[in-house]
Amino acid sequence: MDLYIQVLVSGLLLGGVYALISVGLNLIFGVVRIINFAHGEMVMIAMYLTFWLHHFSKLDPYVSAIVIMPVMFIFGIVFQRIVVQPILATSATMKIFATVGVSLLLQNLALIAWKGDFRTVQTSYSMSSLEVFDIIVSIPRLVAFSAALLSIIVLYYFLKYTYVGKALRAIVEDHAVARLMGVNVEKHYILAFGMGTMFTALGGVLLMPFSSVYPTVGVTFTLLAFVVVVLGGLGSMSGTFFAGLFIGVVESIGGTFVSPALKEAIYFAIFVLVLLVRPQGLFGKGKGSEEVGLK
Amino acid sequence: MKKAAVTLVLCGALAIVFSAAGFAETLQIGALYPISGSLALLGEESLRGAEIARLERNKAGGIAGREIVFEKADGSTVAAARSEAERLIEQKKVPIIIGSYSSSRCMAASEVAARKEIPYFELGAIANAITGRGYKTMWRTNPTAQDFSKSQVAFITDWLASQMGKQPSEMKVSIAHEDSDYGTSVAESFSTLAKESGIQVVSVEPYSANATDLSSVIFRLRKAEPDIVIAVSYAQDAILMARQAYELKLKAPLMGTGGGHSLQSFADALGAQADGVLNVDFTQYAVNTSFTPGLEEFLALYKATFQENPRSGHSLANYMGASVVFDILGKTGGSMNPEDLRKAAMSLDIPAGTTATGWGVKFDANGQNVRAVPLVTQWRDGKLVTVWPQDAAVMDPILKE
Numbered sequence: 001m002d003l004y005i006q007v008l009v010s011g012l013l014l015g016g017v018y019a020l021i022s023v024g025l026n027l028i029f030g031v032v033r034i035i036n037f038a039h040g041e042m043v044m045i046a047m048y049l050t051f052w053l054h055h056f057s058k059l060d061p062y063v064s065a066i067v068i069m070p071v072m073f074i075f076g077i078v079f080q081r082i083v084v085q086p087i088l089a090t091s092a093t094m095k096i097f098a099t100v101g102v103s104l105l106l107q108n109l110a111l112i113a114w115k116g117d118f119r120t121v122q123t124s125y126s127m128s129s130l131e132v133f134d135i136i137v138s139i140p141r142l143v144a145f146s147a148a149l150l151s152i153i154v155l156y157y158f159l160k161y162t163y164v165g166k167a168l169r170a171i172v173e174d175h176a177v178a179r180l181m182g183v184n185v186e187k188h189y190i191l192a193f194g195m196g197t198m199f200t201a202l203g204g205v206l207l208m209p210f211s212s213v214y215p216t217v218g219v220t221f222t223l224l225a226f227v228v229v230v231l232g233g234l235g236s237m238s239g240t241f242f243a244g245l246f247i248g249v250v251e252s253i254g255g256t257f258v259s260p261a262l263k264e265a266i267y268f269a270i271f272v273l274v275l276l277v278r279p280q281g282l283f284g285k286g287k288g289s290e291e292v293g294l295k
Numbered sequence: 296m297k298k299a300a301v302t303l304v305l306c307g308a309l310a311i312v313f314s315a316a317g318f319a320e321t322l323q324i325g326a327l328y329p330i331s332g333s334l335a336l337l338g339e340e341s342l343r344g345a346e347i348a349r350l351e352r353n354k355a356g357g358i359a360g361r362e363i364v365f366e367k368a369d370g371s372t373v374a375a376a377r378s379e380a381e382r383l384i385e386q387k388k389v390p391i392i393i394g395s396y397s398s399s400r401c402m403a404a405s406e407v408a409a410r411k412e413i414p415y416f417e418l419g420a421i422a423n424a425i426t427g428r429g430y431k432t433m434w435r436t437n438p439t440a441q442d443f444s445k446s447q448v449a450f451i452t453d454w455l456a457s458q459m460g461k462q463p464s465e466m467k468v469s470i471a472h473e474d475s476d477y478g479t480s481v482a483e484s485f486s487t488l489a490k491e492s493g494i495q496v497v498s499v500e501p502y503s504a505n506a507t508d509l510s511s512v513i514f515r516l517r518k519a520e521p522d523i524v525i526a527v528s529y530a531q532d533a534i535l536m537a538r539q540a541y542e543l544k545l546k547a548p549l550m551g552t553g554g555g556h557s558l559q560s561f562a563d564a565l566g567a568q569a570d571g572v573l574n575v576d577f578t579q580y581a582v583n584t585s586f587t588p589g590l591e592e593f594l595a596l597y598k599a600t601f602q603e604n605p606r607s608g609h610s611l612a613n614y615m616g617a618s619v620v621f622d623i624l625g626k627t628g629g630s631m632n633p634e635d636l637r638k639a640a641m642s643l644d645i646p647a648g649t650t651a652t653g654w655g656v657k658f659d660a661n662g663q664n665v666r667a668v669p670l671v672t673q674w675r676d677g678k679l680v681t682v683w684p685q686d687a688a689v690m691d692p693i694l695k696e
Contacts, residue, residue, distance in 0.1 A: 003514060003517075003518065006514065006543075007510075007511070007514055010508075010510040010511075010514075010543075014507075014508045014510065017507075017508075108331060111331055111335060115335075115336070115339075116331075116334075116335030116336035116337075116338075116339060117336055117560055117606070118336065118530045118531055118534065118558070118560045118564075119560065120534060120560065120563065120564035122563065122564065122566050126538070127538055127541050127542050127568065129542050129543075136542065136543055136544065138542050210538065211507065211535070212530075212531050212534050212535070212560070212564060214333070214336070214530075214531060215335070216332060216333045217531075219333075219505075220505050220507060221507075224507075251508070251511070252508075252510060252511055254511075255502075255510075255511025255512070256510075256511040256514045256515060259500075259501070260500055260501065260502040260503075260506075260509070260511050260512045260515065261474050261501040261502055261503065263506075263511060264503065
């Protein structure tokens with residue numbers, strides 16, 4: 001029995017990490033509908049920044065988030081201005097090409113600048129865990145889980161109640177009308193991209209105490225984050241959270257009781273099934289909402 | 296003053312003429328390694344070893360008076376390895392290829408080479424199938440997965456079992472392996488050899504080397520209750536598995552199978568928890584140097600060329616392998632004719648303990664070097680030291696509780 005609960009707990013913690021990495025993408029892809037295939041590389045850059053800050057100034061990874069989040073906010077803005085803004089009016093395919101290109105560029109720049117070494121941050125809590133009734137809870141993963149939950153709550157209220165949040169949702173539904181209502185569309189796109197990148201960076205920072213960083217670390221995260229966001233429903237913050245947990249638990253149970261080699265296959269199979277039945281995702285807004293802004 | 300200047304210029308000109316005239320001709324060799332992408336670290340480390348061998352050989356006069364030149368190719372993925380092999384052969388017209396660190400990349404690239412009858416020398420990939428396909432132009436200087444398993448099984452029966460107060464037949468072993476050619480090949484060999492010597496294999500757990508979480512592997516291992524876990528991992532997954540094994544309280548000790556477990560980054564990431572982790576791999580640097588003549592010279596040359604210490608023994612293995620390739624080409628007088636190469640390669644008979652890796656050289660009919668033996672190493676206070684067999688060891692192995 002213990003094993004079943006342990007597997008479930010590990011799965012939930014893993015899911016929390018997945019949700020955390022996907023929050024930023026949900027803002028960029030889910031809310032403002034820009035397909036960003038360089039998402040994983042943003043995680044990678046944040047991880048490297050965490051590593052170097054720790055390496056040179058012994059800054060604790062959790063403290064370094066205070067520095068890295070604003071830096072990555074600016075990075076997101078620059079990225080939006082240089083790569084995305086010029087092709088904003090073109091089809092989704094163009095954005096895929098452009099961001100895949102940037103993703104490859106960033107991977108190889110990282111390889112040139114920081115080499116292929118696998119870098120880790122060694123902290124006192126890297127391998128620490130709590131034990132509750134013989135169930136082991138990894139502390140850095142618990143922190144990531146909590147941060148995911150907190151980010152989701154913050155973004156939920158931000159989108160629902162602030163002016164900027166409402167404007168962002170209006171732009172996606174009909175940007176011509178939004179503009180007529182006095183919304184500065186360009187400015188809001190830039191803001192959304194900056195914020196999305198910032199939350200993505202938070203994910204990267206919180207991963208560092210228990211994962212290693214290397215130039216191609218982002219590749220798996222990009223795919224994963226897209227699955228989480230689409231499964232949860234584009235733009236739905238609670239959807240991202242529960243979809244992350246769902247995939248984490250499926251992976252953990254499938255990996256333990258079926259085979260570790262099949263765990264990805266199992267959640268992709270479920271993903272395909274869900275999309276067949278509910279193309280708008282588990283928490284999506286309504287039929288057809290998944291296509292708004294992408295056609 | 297003017298005279299001095301003229302003399303200087305003349306000297307300079309002469310120096311240029313002479314260095315250019317040192318070699319009238321070049322000898323092109325394709326060097327195919329993953330130098331970008333997820334395997335870039337050890338791929339590049341391997342290439343560095345071959346590069347040192349090249350520099351050394353050119354300094355000593357090259358091959359039959361010709362300068363050795365590498366035509367480098369990046370096998371960043373399996374598909375890239377295949378197309379790069381095509382490019383090397385069709386466009387660059389290289390008559391011979393060396394490589395390739397990764398077993399899956401070697402399988403793909405050497406298949407292309409074999410079809411075009413271009414000799415392919417593998418210096419670092421270990422999957423058994425590489426020299427088991429009956430290709431007449433395929434050679435390998437490094438040990439196979441089978442050799443790795445042999446060392447592991449021998450270490451378990453000769454040392455570990457008695458340390459645990461058990462008969463070899465009472466030893467229970469689990470295998471956790473990454474699921475490409477490398478991991479699968481080791482897992483199969485180990486299972487077969489273990490069965491022959493009566494060791495019980497209680498579970499086999501394949502996983503993807505790109506996994507972001509290996510907790511499910513650890514739970515399965517906990518359930519199987521082995522005495523020792525044989526892990527076959529690349530770099531990132533070796534760290535992840537060891538960290539999660541500690542976190543999730545896996546009791547059995549880990550024994551790596553080359554690759555990730557030999558890297559300094561593994562010890563750095565695990566800190567004190569790395570201490571006592573065993574590993575079977577190519578020859579590493581903390582080894583009895585009377586068993587590995589030439590290792591110190593290699594290290595000095597490596598540091599002078601790359602301004603840092605080697606990241607693992609992969610460079611050494613490739614240095615040794617590339618030197619053997621050059622020896623063979625020396626014997627043929629630079630001829631790349633597969634028949635001449637075959638004759639020269641088969642005539643090599645170098646006893647163990649006389650090369651920088653401690654390996655001897657004797658090729659079998661499949662082109663496999665049968666005198667290459669992996670050694671058992673152990674992390675001790677942040678250093679990877681050779682602990683078994685005795686003639687290569689610098690310390691005795693310990694069993695950590």
